[in-house]
Amino acid sequence: MRLVIARCRVDYVGRLTAHLAEATRLILVKADGSVSVHADDRAYKPLNWMSPPCATVIEVREDGTGTWTVTNKGGEQLVIEILEVHHDASHVLGLDPGLVKDGVEAHLQQLLAANVETLGAGWRLVRREYPTAIGPVDLMCRDASGVAVAVEIKRRGEIDGVEQLTRYLELLNRDPLLAPVRGIFAAQEIKPQARTLAEDRAIECVVLDYDMLRGLDDVDSRLF
Amino acid sequence: MRLVIARCRVDYVGRLTAHLAEATRLILVKADGSVSVHADDRAYKPLNWMSPPCATVIEVREDGTGTWTVTNKGGEQLVIEILEVHHDASHVLGLDPGLVKDGVEAHLQQLLAANVETLGAGWRLVRREYPTAIGPVDLMCRDASGVAVAVEIKRRGEIDGVEQLTRYLELLNRDPLLAPVRGIFAAQEIKPQARTLAEDRAIECVVLDYDMLRGLDDVDSRLF
DNA sequence: TGATATATCTCGAGT
DNA sequence: ACTCGAGGTATATCA
Numbered sequence: 001m002r003l004v005i006a007r008c009r010v011d012y013v014g015r016l017t018a019h020l021a022e023a024t025r026l027i028l029v030k031a032d033g034s035v036s037v038h039a040d041d042r043a044y045k046p047l048n049w050m051s052p053p054c055a056t057v058i059e060v061r062e063d064g065t066g067t068w069t070v071t072n073k074g075g076e077q078l079v080i081e082i083l084e085v086h087h088d089a090s091h092v093l094g095l096d097p098g099l100v101k102d103g104v105e106a107h108l109q110q111l112l113a114a115n116v117e118t119l120g121a122g123w124r125l126v127r128r129e130y131p132t133a134i135g136p137v138d139l140m141c142r143d144a145s146g147v148a149v150a151v152e153i154k155r156r157g158e159i160d161g162v163e164q165l166t167r168y169l170e171l172l173n174r175d176p177l178l179a180p181v182r183g184i185f186a187a188q189e190i191k192p193q194a195r196t197l198a199e200d201r202a203i204e205c206v207v208l209d210y211d212m213l214r215g216l217d218d219v220d221s222r223l224f
Numbered sequence: 225m226r227l228v229i230a231r232c233r234v235d236y237v238g239r240l241t242a243h244l245a246e247a248t249r250l251i252l253v254k255a256d257g258s259v260s261v262h263a264d265d266r267a268y269k270p271l272n273w274m275s276p277p278c279a280t281v282i283e284v285r286e287d288g289t290g291t292w293t294v295t296n297k298g299g300e301q302l303v304i305e306i307l308e309v310h311h312d313a314s315h316v317l318g319l320d321p322g323l324v325k326d327g328v329e330a331h332l333q334q335l336l337a338a339n340v341e342t343l344g345a346g347w348r349l350v351r352r353e354y355p356t357a358i359g360p361v362d363l364m365c366r367d368a369s370g371v372a373v374a375v376e377i378k379r380r381g382e383i384d385g386v387e388q389l390t391r392y393l394e395l396l397n398r399d400p401l402l403a404p405v406r407g408i409f410a411a412q413e414i415k416p417q418a419r420t421l422a423e424d425r426a427i428e429c430v431v432l433d434y435d436m437l438r439g440l441d442d443v444d445s446r447l448f
Numbered sequence: 449t450g451a452t453a454t455a456t457c458t459c460g461a462g463t
Numbered sequence: 464a465c466t467c468g469a470g471g472t473a474t475a476t477c478a
Contacts, residue, residue: 001250001264003227005315015456016327018374024317026225034267039320040225043258044473047323051267091229093248093445099271102241134263162388192451193358197391239471268458329454359452
């Protein structure tokens with residue numbers, strides 16, 4: 001990893017064109033060849049960057065001033081004009097063991113599958129990942145009166161999820177053994193727009209309480 | 225901006241739980257207080273980070289080893305355990321003039337709004353961001369014969385955009401003052417799948433030439 | 449402040 | 464190579 005602090009101008013030409021006027025910034029060259037340009041704010045996003053794989057052609061004088069041209073396979077270009085170098089150092093880091101996440105995503109489906117009664121008294125689970133021609137429905141259930149219910153589960157309920165469930169319902173309702181099939185859109189948080197669309201399509205919205213579900217699960221576990 | 229190269233372990237507890245095992249990494253502390261941890265690959269994303277505003281409590285020995293605890297308003301925490309410091313330097317960068325972009329969707333919408341005649345002779349703009357219950361339509365126009373036309377603009381035209389326009393059209397066509405409403409899907413590049421879906425729904429596809437539109441705009445500007 | 453749409457989104461999985 | 468879905472998405476705009 002090479003760290004350069006330099007006064008520079010930067011131009012990107014690719015999916016769009018973007019320009020950075022002259023200022024002092026951090027330029028980061030990583031072992032995979034990628035280059036990013038950072039200002040002194042924002043943790044997450046560089047001002048400008050080129051993702052790997054890419055190649056850098058450096059044309060500089062002895063004092064380090066000159067031009068770096070970073071090009072990727074698609075012909076996108078990042079051109080960095082170095083006007084003054086304040087710092088330039090390289091460090092060997094080695095491979096990173098990587099980030100280990102303890103996610104919530106798959107857990108939600110598990111928890112709800114184990115506790116379908118939170119959707120309605122007397123409900124039972126038919127199966128998780130119920131297959132259809134266009135992909136699996138998260139949960140297929142039967143309500144207390146035996147009507148089929150397709151449940152789509154999201155962490156954040158947005159309009160895309162409603163569209164997805166709509167497509168499933170359209171298919172499932174063509175199956176005379178299942179029809180009529182109700183739809184439930186379940187998420188930890190449902191955006192107003194998604195709710196509006198869902199209700200317009202007679203899809204019921206349910207807001208999931210992750211901690212409550214986990215609590216139920218702990219109780220279940222303790223029973224066995 | 226402070227640059228630290230150090231062997232470290234990192235834990236994040238917040239919207240999820242994530243752990244980084246011991247390795248040598250770059251730790252970046254920016255003037256806004258934000259902290260990010262980078263491995264020696266990937267230009268864009270840090271392995272772990274805390275966005276501003278946030279505060280860091282540092283408890284270290286003389287050699288720099290010890291613990292950094294970064295906390296934000298929501299109570300999310302990034303804990304960095306420093307095991308060995310290879311490099312530690314601060315640099316003053318000053319404010320950045322910021323990135324100037326050209327060619328994003330907002331520009332396309334502006335340009336097309338100013339030149340609806342490129343969609344058809346005699347067309348006129350009713351308004352940009354025409355409101356509906358599920359969000360605004362990019363452009364609402366009337367064609368030469370006075371029929372309403374909803375225009376959805378994307379930089380890259382994919383299936384999602386066609387779905388979006390379809391929803392708008394369905395709603396708009398319920399309004400007797402507007403119906404019938406035609407749909408136009410306009411983008412710099414339209415994926416074959418999106419085109420197929422659009423045509424299946426009688427939505428017309430228009431490929432926008434950004435440079436041509438910008439040229440028209442320059443001409444317009446020169447006239448006034 | 450909250451909701452919404454965009455992004456050079458990135459990144460990974462599956463086909 | 465492409466598509467689809469998720470992201471601690473982040474970020475800007477607008478009500």
